[in-house]
Amino acid sequence: MASQIPAASAGLGTTDMARSVIFFSSILAITALLALLYAFSLSWLLLVVLSATTLLILYLLFHPRNQWLVANRSRVDGAGCVALTFDDGPDPVDTPKLLDLLREKDVKATFFVVGKRADQYPEIVRRAWTEGHLIANHTWSHYSLFCFLMPGRLRAEIDRCTESIRRTCGSRPRFFRSPVGLRHPLLAPYLEDAGLEYVSWTIRTRDTLTANSSILARRILKAASGDIILLHDHLPGGADAMLEVLPRVIDELRERGFEFVLAGPREDTGGTLQSAACESAP
Numbered sequence: 001m002a003s004q005i006p007a008a009s010a011g012l013g014t015t016d017m018a019r020s021v022i023f024f025s026s027i028l029a030i031t032a033l034l035a036l037l038y039a040f041s042l043s044w045l046l047l048v049v050l051s052a053t054t055l056l057i058l059y060l061l062f063h064p065r066n067q068w069l070v071a072n073r074s075r076v077d078g079a080g081c082v083a084l085t086f087d088d089g090p091d092p093v094d095t096p097k098l099l100d101l102l103r104e105k106d107v108k109a110t111f112f113v114v115g116k117r118a119d120q121y122p123e124i125v126r127r128a129w130t131e132g133h134l135i136a137n138h139t140w141s142h143y144s145l146f147c148f149l150m151p152g153r154l155r156a157e158i159d160r161c162t163e164s165i166r167r168t169c170g171s172r173p174r175f176f177r178s179p180v181g182l183r184h185p186l187l188a189p190y191l192e193d194a195g196l197e198y199v200s201w202t203i204r205t206r207d208t209l210t211a212n213s214s215i216l217a218r219r220i221l222k223a224a225s226g227d228i229i230l231l232h233d234h235l236p237g238g239a240d241a242m243l244e245v246l247p248r249v250i251d252e253l254r255e256r257g258f259e260f261v262l263a264g265p266r267e268d269t270g271g272t273l274q275s276a277a278c279e280s281a282p
């Protein structure tokens with residue numbers, strides 16, 4: 001059933017931004033105040049406890065594979081399997097090139113799409129889906145302070161992207177990844193309500209930070225059995241380095257005996273689930 005999305009909370013208004021900034025600033029201000037109070041009174045022990053608590057909160061919110069706030073899969077099943085995942089698309093230029101490349105190499109991948117971009121380029125998402133790739137939820141707007149979203153906006157970010165994918169592909173996504181892998185204290189219950197499972201990664205190529213194809217290749221080729229590899233098909237400067245390096249990286253991983261699988265099962269047109277696991281061993 002289609003989700004009801006509160007339009008007022010789903011927009012990208014300055015009010016939402018202001019709320020998140022206020023929330024973030026408040027936490028920092030309280031922490032700084034407490035630290036000052038304890039530092040200039042008697043107890044260094046309390047300061048240590050406060051610092052440890054702050055570090056723990058940061059770990060819980062920012063570490064991509066921690067299981068405390070939301071259970072997540074960061075590996076795929078099956079000996080010799082690896083999963084290529086592409087975030088932030090669709091991109092009108094680079095995603096079609098990537099789909100051509102994947103088709104040529106007969107590789108299936110997982111696309112974590114941004115809902116508003118999927119709405120803008122539905123034909124690209126539909127093409128990826130019909131060519132056998134898995135389409136997953138990467139929020140509606142890819143809000144960078146995701147971990148500080150207000151509850152209504154958080155739910156809208158999830159539901160609105162799900163609805164965009166359902167409209168385009170004809171079936172609801174089963175998997176979710178947040179922007180930059182950030183967590184939110186309410187993410188677990190909201191994902192459960194939306195029937196989504198969180199997918200993390202084990203190899204971060206940092207392709208958002210480098211356009212050097214040799215560095216990128218080296219990072220991808222570190223893959224071991226079960227790894228989920230994080231790449232991007234939409235980048236501000238273009239995804240040329242990734243597109244250049246991917247064919248030979250795919251060939252080399254195959255020569256080592258690896259098989260490329262989806263990050264999770266996908267539904268076929270009859271509504272049954274196709275397994276993501278593979279059988280071969282390297």
Ligand SMILES: [Zn+2]
Nearest residue numbers: 087088179180
């Ligand atoms: Zn992203």
